[in-house]
Amino acid sequence: MSIQGTKINPKYFNKTQIGFYLFLVPLSIFMLLPVVYIINQAFKPLDELFLFPPRFFVQNPTWDNFTDLFRTASSTGVPLSRYLFNTVLITVATIFFTIWISVSSGYALSKKKFKTKKLVFTINQIALMFVRTAVIIPTYFIIVRIGLNNSPLVHIIPYLAMPVSVFLVKQFIDQIPDALIEAARIDGATDFQIVMRIIVPLTKNAIATVAILTFQATWGAVEASNLYIQDETMKSFGFYLNTLAVNAGNSIAGVGIAAAAGLIMFLPNLIIFIVMQSRVMNTMAHAGIK
Amino acid sequence: MKMSLMARARQIYDAKKKDHKFKDAVSVFFLLMPYALLFSLFIALPVALAMYLSLTSFNVIEAPEYIGLFNIVNIFTQDPVFLRYVLPNTLKYSLIVGPGGYMLAFFLAWMLAQIQKGPRLIMSLAIYAPSMVGGVFMAVVWRTIFSGDESGYINAFLLDNDFITRPIQFLQSPEYLMNIVIIVALWSSMGVGFLAMLAGILNGNEELYEAAYIEGIKNKFQEVMYVTIPMMKPQMLFGAVMAVVSTFTNGYIGVALSGSNPTPQYAAQLITNHIDDYGFIRYEMGYAAALSVVLLLIIILFSRVAYRLFAEKH
Numbered sequence: 001m002s003i004q005g006t007k008i009n010p011k012y013f014n015k016t017q018i019g020f021y022l023f024l025v026p027l028s029i030f031m032l033l034p035v036v037y038i039i040n041q042a043f044k045p046l047d048e049l050f051l052f053p054p055r056f057f058v059q060n061p062t063w064d065n066f067t068d069l070f071r072t073a074s075s076t077g078v079p080l081s082r083y084l085f086n087t088v089l090i091t092v093a094t095i096f097f098t099i100w101i102s103v104s105s106g107y108a109l110s111k112k113k114f115k116t117k118k119l120v121f122t123i124n125q126i127a128l129m130f131v132r133t134a135v136i137i138p139t140y141f142i143i144v145r146i147g148l149n150n151s152p153l154v155h156i157i158p159y160l161a162m163p164v165s166v167f168l169v170k171q172f173i174d175q176i177p178d179a180l181i182e183a184a185r186i187d188g189a190t191d192f193q194i195v196m197r198i199i200v201p202l203t204k205n206a207i208a209t210v211a212i213l214t215f216q217a218t219w220g221a222v223e224a225s226n227l228y229i230q231d232e233t234m235k236s237f238g239f240y241l242n243t244l245a246v247n248a249g250n251s252i253a254g255v256g257i258a259a260a261a262g263l264i265m266f267l268p269n270l271i272i273f274i275v276m277q278s279r280v281m282n283t284m285a286h287a288g289i290k
Numbered sequence: 291m292k293m294s295l296m297a298r299a300r301q302i303y304d305a306k307k308k309d310h311k312f313k314d315a316v317s318v319f320f321l322l323m324p325y326a327l328l329f330s331l332f333i334a335l336p337v338a339l340a341m342y343l344s345l346t347s348f349n350v351i352e353a354p355e356y357i358g359l360f361n362i363v364n365i366f367t368q369d370p371v372f373l374r375y376v377l378p379n380t381l382k383y384s385l386i387v388g389p390g391g392y393m394l395a396f397f398l399a400w401m402l403a404q405i406q407k408g409p410r411l412i413m414s415l416a417i418y419a420p421s422m423v424g425g426v427f428m429a430v431v432w433r434t435i436f437s438g439d440e441s442g443y444i445n446a447f448l449l450d451n452d453f454i455t456r457p458i459q460f461l462q463s464p465e466y467l468m469n470i471v472i473i474v475a476l477w478s479s480m481g482v483g484f485l486a487m488l489a490g491i492l493n494g495n496e497e498l499y500e501a502a503y504i505e506g507i508k509n510k511f512q513e514v515m516y517v518t519i520p521m522m523k524p525q526m527l528f529g530a531v532m533a534v535v536s537t538f539t540n541g542y543i544g545v546a547l548s549g550s551n552p553t554p555q556y557a558a559q560l561i562t563n564h565i566d567d568y569g570f571i572r573y574e575m576g577y578a579a580a581l582s583v584v585l586l587l588i589i590i591l592f593s594r595v596a597y598r599l600f601a602e603k604h
Binding site: 007008009010011012013016017020021023024025027028029031032034035037038041052053054056100101102104105107108109112113114120124127128129130131132133134135136137138139140141142146157158160161163164166190191213216219220222238241242245246255258259261262263265266269270273274277280281282284285287288289290 | 314315317318320321322324325326328329331332333335336337339340343398401402403404405406407409411412413415416417418419420422423424425426427429430431432434435440441443446447449450477480482485486488489490491492493494496499522523524525526527528531532534535538539541542549562565566569570575578579582585586589590593600601602
């Protein structure tokens with residue numbers, strides 16, 4: 001076999017690639033089918049939702065499902081905009097603090113010298129396999145005990161400890177030459193200045209990745225609203241849409257509304273990822289565990 | 291006079307160095323403190339508390355009472371649901387979605403690396419997209435597709451073509467639910483680990499491949515086994531750990547699809563659902579914590595296998 005045929009990341013089409021396309025194209029279509037389906041479903045008017053046999057593609061698209069969704073007031077009379085406001089606030093705050101925490105601890109773990117550095121990094125690496133749902137019950141007691149129950153902060157604080165984010169940022173900061181930091185220090189820069197003027201501009205890709213991962217975890221989050229928030233006005237948009245989708249999904253008339261809700265939860269994720277995908281891929285190139 | 295000046299300079303230098311060291315320690319403390327605090331409170335402490343509670347009988351109202359390994363022993367001897375359904379289900383699900391999904395992710399990433407950039411971007415987006423859809427989407431889409439009446443797409447298709455005469459209750463019948471859960475979990479499992487492996491393959495050193503062919507590698511399979519995988523072991527390991535995490539985090543799918551916990555006849559009951567069942571429905575917190583410990587052990591076991599395979603030996 002020629003070397004040309006074995007190339008990773010080829011620049012030109014080559015007939016050895018046909019086999020890969022034959023497998024990948026149908027698979028990609030299969031993976032995307034549910035997404036295409038929900039888009040069609042969300043824009044279907046009522047009579048098309050009722051159709052038997054069901055038709056996959058929408059014939060006369062309307063915004064009815066979306067307007068219905070926004071009109072359906074919650075049973076407690078909390079307007080939809082309130083849930084949306086809560087979630088935007090939660091998402092922005094969580095992303096900001098997660099970035100802050102990952103950059104500062106990533107910097108310390110990468111560029112600072114201290115005795116327990118290796119131990120701290122090893123512990124963080126083990127914690128990569130932490131599955132939050134596994135210890136949901138002890139976490140519940142801790143959150144209640146420290147007084148976060150029914151506090152708006154419960155949406156944010158418990159979710160800020162993200163070993164993956166710290167790990168990704170630390171691996172990325174490892175690329176920055178020590179000499180650069182040393183030079184800044186000789187010029188009298190404090191650690192805060194070093195982080196803000198050197199580390200942050202040079203780790204933009206990793207920061208963007210952390211932001212995306214945090215967004216994905218926070219935007220549709222329901223756990224905090226489910227377990228810890230009793231006050232209806234402090235629950236999240238994702239929680240509201242979820243209850244709506246579960247209740248509405250059982251009656252056929254609600255299927256369209258539920259699809260509209262699912263689409264609203266999904267689209268921001270997709271758009272942000274498309275915009276930032278090259279930064280994510282750049283970060284992932286350094287994401288290995290040695 | 292001159293000597294003492296030198297000594298004085300030395301003294302000042304030493305003092306400054308000491309001061310610098312002290313300042314450094316202070317700044318390390320402030321840089322790491324927020325994370326260390328949150329980590330201890332929401333990761334380390336819950337794990338420790340799970341271990342403690344697993345040794346107790348605790349119903350939330352009365353104080354936990356120490357009963358030793360009673361819960362753990364009960365899980366494996368007295369809990370017919372766990373032994374008959376939860377354990378086999380969890381093993382089946384986690385082996386197929388965990389290592390199975392992981393191998394699929396690698397295979398897809400490898401194939402994507404063999405084609406040009408433009409089509410690769412579009413198709414990797416299509417494959418990655420399901421991992422970010424979230425719970426609402428999952429419940430809406432898959433519940434309608436597998437819906438038990440003729441409005442469900444699969445049922446409508448089967449009825450239309452006369453494969454069946456009456457609609458199948460996919461999400462309520464034990465023989466289908468588990469397999470559907472596995473399909474949905476696999477569908478949504480191409481996440482961060484998949485991206486890391488794709489980036490790892492793309493960043494490979496081309497000279498290594500050329501050298502390998504000169505050395506006598508004959509086909510693509512040998513190329514993958516002897517060049518690609520050894521070259522990107524760190525990404526392989528990261529991908530494996532992420533696969534383990536997403537497998538067990540997605541344990542809610544069965545409940546989301548069937549709409550009830552426990553799932554119909556425990557068909558898709560996984561250990562995560564069993565924990566919720568005992569913790570939040572029956573309030574047997576000690577027993578639920580013991581189940582958590584079992585789950586943590588399973589996760590550690592899976593991760594250890596991954597480290598065994600891919601960690602660089604020192």
